[in-house]
Amino acid sequence: MRRRALLAGGAWAGGAWAGGAWAGAGLALPARAQTAAAPTATAPRLVCVGGALTEIVYRLGAAAQLVGTDTTSLYPEAAQRTPKVGYQRQLSAEGLLSLRPDVLLTTDEAGPPTVIEQLRAAGVRVISTTTSHDLAEVQRKIDAAGQATRREAEAAALQQQLLADWQRSRQALPRLAGPAPRLLFVLAHGNAPQVAGAGTGAEAMLRLAGGRNALQGFNGYRAMTAEAVVAAAPDLVLSTRQAVQAAGGEAAFWQLPGLSLTPAFAARRxxxxxxxxxxxxxxxxxxxxxELAQWIAGTPAARA
Structure with a gap:
């Protein structure tokens, strides 16, 4: 399982800890982004596969061009009411073509490859971006969405906004007085729990926010074992709202292998x-x- 498996849950409903951080996740889109563009004779009919890409289409004011989205496309709330084409790795050519799209906007995580080729053969223009778990990935997605919707000017404006937001984010990152806290990312969406290693979006987020992965020496995700978790001794545990819900709540989540024997559990972090x-x-x-950096900086390890 990889990052894409994490994104098939619902929209933001708050963090799993008390204290008010992560409130920014509930920010509404600007009114301009929420207003659907009026359909025009030249506006391509668009199927969007990838939650972030769909969000960007809304930001560009091109929601009226959407004739379908995948199951990871759940933000903003209006995206939940769009026709769904299934999970991004299990697409069906027949289902997609029934929506008569002009363009499929997606990432290199979409598939299977045979379906993508069938769409091309049927005359659907496929615009795909590559994943790299960094700011450049977001920039490529914005460019691709601007191209797919023919809203290049709006995309350029969003790029400027993104860079301004990123600069403010860099300036706002708190300075850690001690060593970077050790974080463990747990993926547990109903299947056997897994932990994140190198090359994952989860580890990239930890690094961007000033933390360090408590687990080293492997790539991707691997099965979560009590021995490895205890040896890693994480100061913090990071997961997703969907994972905590799938586990049956926070108390049940802490009963996943080894977590109750960690410093993070002792402080309920x-x-x-x-x-x-x-x-x-x-x-x-x-x-x-x-906001992830602010949470990290508030731990005893970061203040030492």
Missing amino acids: LQAPDALWLLGFGPRLPQAVT
């Missing part, structure tokens, strides 16, 4: 925002990094 907010690498990335 758990954060669990919405998966798309945390790992979507969309236009809200600067705000997500800032």
Whole structure:
């Protein structure tokens, strides 16, 4: 399982810890972004696969062009009411073509590849971006969405806003008095729990916010074991709201292998925002990094 498996849950409903951080995840889109553009004869009919890309389409004021989205496209709330084409890795050519799209806007995480090729063969223009778990990924998504919707000017304006937000985020990052706290990211959306290693969006977020992964020496995700978790001794545990809900609540979540024997459990230091907010690498990335950094900086390890 990888980052894409994290993004199929609902919209932001608050963190899993008391204290008020992560409130930025509930910020409403600007009124301009929420207003759907009037359909025109030249506006391409668009299927968007990828929650962050769909969010960007709304930001560009091009919601009226959407004829379908995937199951990760849940923000803003209006995106939940769009026709769904299924999970981004399990697309169906027949279902997509039934919506008569001119353009499929997606990332390199979409598939299977045979379906993408079938769409191209049927005359659908496929615009795909690459994932890299950084600001450049967000910039590529904005450019691609501007191209797909023919709203390049709006995309350029959003790029400027993103860079301004990113600069403010960099300036607002708190200075850590001690060593970077050790964080453990847990993926547990109903299947066997897993933990994040190198090359994942979760680890990238930890680094961007000034933390360090408590687990080293492997790439991607691997099965969560009590021995590895106890040995890692994380100061903080990061997960998603969807994972905590799937576990049956915060108390049940702490009973996952080894967690109850960690410093993080002793202090009940758990954060669990919405998966798309945390790992979507969309236009809200600067705000997500800032608030994650503030949470990290508030730990005893960071203040030492």
